[in-house]
Amino acid sequence: MTDPSRRLRVRALLDAYFPILFGAAILLAFVFGFWLFQVYAVEEVRTEQRTFVQWSESTELEHSALIVNESVPFEAGQRVEDRPIYYTTISDALDITYRYEHTAGAELDVSTDIFLRVRSVSGDDVFWEVTEPRASTGSESVSAGENHTAEASVNIAELRRTIAEIQSQLGTEGSIEIAIVATTSIDGIVDGQAVNRTHGSLLRLAVSQTSFRVTDTETIDEEYTSTDTVETTQDASLLEMLASLLAFSGSLTVLGTLAFARLRGYIELSGEEAELLEVYQQEQEFSEWITTGTFPSERDYEATIVVDDLKGLVDVAIDTNKRVIKDEQLRVSTVLDDDYVYLYIRPDSSASEWLFNQADMTMEELD
Template sequence: MMPGALKARLIVAEYGWPVVAVLALVGVCCLAGAGWVVATPPTEEYTARTDEQTFASEVHTSALVANGSSLWQQRDRIEDAPVYVLSAAPDLTLTQTLDVPDDRPVDVTRTITLEYRAQRDGRTFWRTHQTPVESTRTIVDGEATNDTTLNVTRIRNRRDEIEATLGDAGTIQPTLAINVTYETANYSGVLDASAPLRIESNTYTIAGSLDANRTRTTPVTRTRTGSADPLVYGPLGLLGLGSLAIAAVAGTWLRRGIDATVVRRRIHEQRYAEWLSAGTIPEPSGGSVVWMDSLEDLVDVAIDIEKRAIHDRSRGRYAVLDGDVRYCYAPKTAETDTTDDS
């Protein structure tokens, strides 16, 4: 039997059923703890984004051909072109589509502003603006489309007029600005975008995007349940099962009967096995007998005189023979008469 098992048997033999009770209690507590860890996993709070709503303004451009040519027929409509020819199509139409939530009414105010900026070295030192469009409405079906037409020839003439007044003080840059304010029961805000209207001798273009959008959400604090940590309930469960198993084994030992003295002797035999030899102690033929109090004391003598200790299993005794002197040890259960020669 392994030394550890013998020590366990000795503890059980010395302390009896209380050891079994403690082991069983530890096992039950560990299993209960593992079950509690599994049944009550940790929770954590997190912020969820709810009631997501998107508000968008999208602008497309087009121009109606007023003066036909070899390139276009009169009344043709040019759409979303990167550049328009001023002499052929002087009227620029901005088609603005508002896309809002369709599950609630949305109040919107849209404004289109034409601004003239006087700039020098990239810095604005004078400005004025016109507001061709400013309207308010309630959208109930999620979408609304509006057209706004600007005469680019008039815009160019106004630009040239301001530049003539300013002389070489700076340059004039017309700029289009889109502004949309929206309001619902839960959200309100602004969508805005702007881009220069670049007008050359016979062409014009919007140098940028006039689209804008924004997504709104409402933060809500919620709680979610995580998973139990296997590094916690796993060892607890194993410890509980192990404790119950050891308690069962210890109970079996006690029911079958276990002698602490016998177990202790076997432990000593294993501990001093390298100094013990099994054999038969010969009958005495005179000399002296020295009785030792413990096997450990006998082994110490054997080590000191460099002799082997003999274990006579049939008589349950140990002896070291050194000439006419016998050093003997007999466990209490086997010792009968210390005056008897070994």
């Protein structure tokens, strides 16, 4: 006997486990429906910590020199700005412009002092230091975006004479460090909080016999921040929207298919189908007693007995110590004894009517 169709076995499984499968389909439809509702109807609210810049302040140092002596590259009276080098033969002073500004939503009182600092250093050791005031602005009210400005000038010849005088008195130990230092004091109220601080900016200067140059500047650029907790709504991603929709639709399809198939009787097996499935299972169980063969076209025995099921035919084979011969084409199984032909005819046998008509006797007639 051949294996019954896979669809028949699947239907048998569906019929046996239908309550479990139907309940699982309802549960999945509910779960995926809730997911779909959450994705499309409920906005996801997230809490985040965000840092905001409340206000900032910055300083700037610019330098320039006035050309006092005519030369081929430069004209007398010309002002050169932010040059990498200045020449003592055509300029005798370095001019500095210092600027401070802030972005606070309030007016701040700002004052600046500029002084020249000359000292001799060796590593972290300071051998001597001299400071000379160069400019002072006094206190002035500065609003956001306004510039607080201070200007100063350093005469290079005088600076060199001062250094030479000190070295003649103290010696030449250490390296000479020259800096123009701007100190700014800020006072006021910003966002209800008192602000009282001092900032220092500086410009380093190197001087030789024939030139002077700015080697470095240090300025400030400060930001004052605050952290707030904010709530934001997050839209679902396209992938999540599609996945939830497909999952819910799929669960409804499975649920509807199961209900439709049950109501129309597509799942429950008929009596003949149930018998065919049982025959298949019995054939697997008693396969060692069954041999495939061909049913004879003419009867060579005196009597034919039709048994009701395959298990009964196998019992006959065991009792008579014979093999069960299975005809795949006719869908008939037989045991050939000395006196009788024992037949089991499957419900789907194409020769069922002929075989029953040709049988000499049935089991009932033997009784």
